[in-house]
Amino acid sequence: APASDLADLRVAVSTGGTREPIDPVRYLGNRSSGKQGVAVALAAADRGAYVHLVAAHVEGTVLDRALHHPRIAVERALTAGEMDAAMRAAAGEADVVVMAAAVADFSVREVSDVKIRKEDGTLTLDLIENPDILAGLVRDRRPGQTLVGFAAETAADETELRERGIRKRARKGVDLLAVNRVGWTQGFESGENAVLFVDASDEVTARASGTKSAVADALWDAVLRLR
Numbered sequence: 001a002p003a004s005d006l007a008d009l010r011v012a013v014s015t016g017g018t019r020e021p022i023d024p025v026r027y028l029g030n031r032s033s034g035k036q037g038v039a040v041a042l043a044a045a046d047r048g049a050y051v052h053l054v055a056a057h058v059e060g061t062v063l064d065r066a067l068h069h070p071r072i073a074v075e076r077a078l079t080a081g082e083m084d085a086a087m088r089a090a091a092g093e094a095d096v097v098v099m100a101a102a103v104a105d106f107s108v109r110e111v112s113d114v115k116i117r118k119e120d121g122t123l124t125l126d127l128i129e130n131p132d133i134l135a136g137l138v139r140d141r142r143p144g145q146t147l148v149g150f151a152a153e154t155a156a157d158e159t160e161l162r163e164r165g166i167r168k169r170a171r172k173g174v175d176l177l178a179v180n181r182v183g184w185t186q187g188f189e190s191g192e193n194a195v196l197f198v199d200a201s202d203e204v205t206a207r208a209s210g211t212k213s214a215v216a217d218a219l220w221d222a223v224l225r226l227r
């Protein structure tokens with residue numbers, strides 16, 4: 001891709017997996033490494049965009065390059081609630097928003113101030129649903145703003161994956177949904193990814209596979225075709 005085809009575009013990207021506290025030492029988390037979202041941020045910045053990267057938990061050194069990139073500002077948001085506030089603020093100043101974070105769907109209703117102890121062999125956690133951040137961004141969308149979501153789906157085959165992606169794109173109301181297949185052995189810690197891009201035409205308009213950085217470049221190509 002040309003080096004500056006995103007010049008001066010302001011983008012907000014979320015990445016990583018949120019962690020919902022249970023007590024001072026425990027959380028509910030997920031297997032997101034943050035690699036794909038960071039790759040999306042780096043690709044945009046390398047193509048000239050100004051990037052506000054909101055990062056939940058990411059693996060190891062995944063954030064390192066982003067932290068030193070002159071066109072990326074990194075903010076941390078560790079829980080779904082923090083991510084919601086950070087992304088609302090970031091979206092207020094963004095031409096394109098990409099929600100690549102794996103946001104916990106539920107949080108613990110009453111977080112314990114003290115470490116929960118083993119008592120009678122079972123423990124029940126009362127969970128409440130978190131707001132869908134992306135749905136809120138779609139509701140409050142700025143004129144001309146492009147909204148992009150990710151969907152990690154388990155699917156038996158390519159047809160099921162495509163149908164799930166098309167339904168989710170419509171339900172979420174985003175301009176573009178990057179759909180990737182996940183499973184016990186697929187999609188998370190890996191440096192590679194394979195995605196389908198679905199837009200408001202309700203069709204798969206592009207596919208990308210390979211390194212997460214190649215997938216990120218394909219995402220920006222797809223965004224540019226929509227703007």
Ligand code: C5P
Pocket residue numbers: 080099100101102103104105130131132133134135148149150151152
């Ligand atoms: O519905 P599902 O969780 O599969 O949707 C995934 C997309 O929605 C991702 O872009 C994710 O970042 C976003 N999301 C969100 N807030 C949530 C859950 C998911 O913004 N509470």
